[in-house]
Amino acid sequence: MPHENVRSPLASNASPRRTRKSALLAMTVGCLLSTVPAGAQSLAPLPPARAWSGKSEALVAAPSHPWRTPAERAGFETTPSYEETRAWLEKLVASSPLLTLRTFGRTPEGRDLLYVRASKGGAGKPVVLAQAGIHSGEIDGKDAGLMLLRDIAHGGKETLLDRVDWVFVPILNVDGHERSSVWSRGQQRGPREKGWRGTAQNINLNRDYAKADAPETRAIIGLLRELDPALYVDFHVSDGPDMQYDVTYTFAGWGTYARSSAITDWLEGRFKSSVDASLSSQGHVPGVYPSLIDGDDPSSGLRFSPEGPRYSTGYGDFTGIPTVLVENHSLKPYKQRVLGAYVLMEAALRVVGTDAADIARAKAADRAARPERLMVKWERLTKPIGSIDFMGIRHERYRSPASGREEVRWTGKPVTTRRPIIGHRESLSVDIPKAWFVPAWETEAIERLALHGIRFETLDSPVTLTLDTVRLFEPRLGPVSEGRVRLQAKFQHERRQQTVPAGTVRVPSDQPLRLLAAALLEPESDDSLLAWGFFPHILTEDNFLDDYALAPMADRMLAENAAVREAFEAKVNADPAFARDGAARLRWFFEQTPYLDSRYRVHPVLRQVD
Incomplete structure (x- = not known):
């Protein structure tokens, strides 16, 4: 287009x-x-791969092993299809009492969403939920998980389940996984054919947690609510610069901007030290996931910023679930990446089993917190908040005849440099009200609240209260994002007494999901239902006056109402374009009258402040 x-x-x-x-x-x-x-047509050329050999190579099953995974049998050149994966798991599960295979949803194209539960039984054990293939071309976690399940069932690693249960989703974006091609993710070194980033509905699932449009997202949110895991691990493969790290990962905000501060303290402390030690001992190079300020300038620094609940990590932060986003490095060979994912997965099971009580206390503390404000917008700082020794790869620039400009060329030669960390600061926050009122007819919004587990009640009878109403000014539609037309606007708050009818949903803010409710229902939030285009009808006006009636009424208002006259003259003096526009002038008067539709450009969610 x-x-x-x-x-x-x-x-x-x-x-x-x-x-x-x-x-x-x-x-x-x-x-x-x-x-x-x-x-x-030739595949896109990639930078030179650095030679690698690590102790984790011993995890690869020998050719004579009866339970070699499909990826192992292919020498990690390919990854199995959905049907091949399912068939292999069904056989493995049938061979071991430790494993069960379940479905937890269906894709738009009608495929089952699968998970395997590895457990020795017993009530009250913490659960680690690990998922692969939310971006289905980034599939390292799937093949690593198959290997670890095999070793739990038949390789002597059943002791991993002594103090923890493991739930493993091998492929979340199944339809995208089956749209596999050598032309997908050309910047990634293996496997040969890779799945598609988006779903059959072309939705990026890792932008969908808040609005929850995709059935795959709804299914994983349901599983999160059912399991309430002690740890949620989301496996990806990075894009971006070449570097020495092969396994990187991140949390929401890295502590500086986290909403769940107690959980983040555990992630940055015990989780990070345990996982890094395991990876390093097996020959891998772990690191912080490097989100660059400028992808074309590796020296620009690393970006640390808050996250909204549209992302898996942000959603975990808003709901009090310890969540880790793993980003294996795309330019490392597939075998190396799979083995790194295996080591991290095993280390995660061990540390959660050891730290279950500490994790439970951290979750309880964060869910008991009742912050008074929610940061909804932020801006990049001009000065670094710190720096880090970054284990990168040396690059050079060359003149590209195709682009007509200088481009980056990675040389494969390691270099460690000090990189600045660029933080963000709050540019807008909102006070969290006592409650929100959602009209009964906003069924899509109410369904999302129920899906997320946000507590609410339905009024049996009308109530009259002084409520905060939010009117939109200068609304702007677009861009189209993740199947939705985004909406931006300026907002004006006004308190007035209103009668809320029976059937209205009241959402109290005094609940564990207080921040998630605020992120969805506060109009200024970038992840609000309003911003995601859930209320397009408020932009439709269905009442008007013809100019032959409006003009004399406006003349009378101007002559008889001093406050209106003063405001109008101020508008005329401040805005020459408005002063020249007769239609705009009459529209201004119309908006001062009761003829204006009381719901036009008004956020349908009312706020109980007092």
Whole structure:
């Protein structure tokens, strides 16, 4: 689809002859390109891979092992399809009393979502929930999980289950996984064919936790609520710069901006030290996931910022679930990445089994907290908040004939440099009210509250209260994001007495999911239901006055109402374009009258402040 600022030849000042020549040239080039067979096109060249050998290679099953995984049998050149994965798991589960296979949802294309539970039984054990393939081309976690399940069932690692249960989702984005191609994720070194980032509905599941549009997201949220895990691990593969690290990971905010501070203290302390020690001992290089300020300038520094609940890590932060996002490095060989994921997974099971009581206390403390404000917007700081020794790869620049500019070329040579950490500061926060009132007809919004487990009550009879109403000004639609048309606006709050009818849903803020409720229901939040386009009807106006009636009424208002006259004159003096626009002037008067639709551009969620 062309960019909006590209002018059509029909709208240009070019001569018809020149326009026809340009169109003919474009058609000729298009025809020439279309005749190049896909097989004749080469894959994108990648930077040189550094040689690697680690102790974790001993985890690969020998050729004679009866339970070699499909990836092991293929020498880690390929990864199994969904059906091959399911068939292998069904056989493994049938061979071991420690494993059970369950479905927990279905995809838009009708495939089952699967998880394996590894358990020795017994009530009250903490649960580690690990998922792979939320971005299905980033599938390291799946093949690592199959290997670890095999070793629990038949490799002497059943003691991992002495103090913890493990629930493993091998593929979350199953439909995207089956849209597999050598042309997917060309910047990633293996496996040969990789799945697609988006779902069949073209939704990025790791942007969908708050609005929960995709059935896959709804399913994993349901599983999170059912299990309430002691740890939630989300396996990805990175994009971005070359570096020495092969296994990186991150938490929401890295403590500086975390909402669940007690949980983050545990993640940054015991989890990080345990996992890093295990990875290092097995020949891997763990590190902080490096989100660069400028991907074209590796020296620009690492970005540390808050996260909203649209992400898995942000959702865990808002709900009091310890959550880790693993980003194996895309330019490392697939075998190395899979083995790194295995080591991290095993280390996670061990540390949760040891620290279960501490984790439970941290979760309880964060869920008992009742912060008074929610930061909803933030901006990048101009000065670093710290620095880090970054184990990178040396790069150079060259002039690209194709782009006509300088591009980055990675040399494969290691280099360690001091990199700044660029933080963020709050640019807008909101006071969390006593409660929110959601009209009964906003069924989609109410369904989302129930899905997330946010507590609410339905009014049996009308109540009259002084409530905070939020009106939108200068609303702007777009961009289209994750299947939704985003909405931005300016907001004006006004308190007035209102009668709320029976059937209205009241959402108290005094609950463990206080912050998640605020993120969804406060209009200023970037992850609010309003921002995700859940209330398009408030932009529709269904009452008006013809100018022959409105103009004399406005004249009378101007003559008889001093406050209106003063406000109008101030508007005229401050805004010359408004002063010249007769329709805008009359519209201004209309908006001061009871004729204005009381629901037009008004956020449907009312706020109980007192």
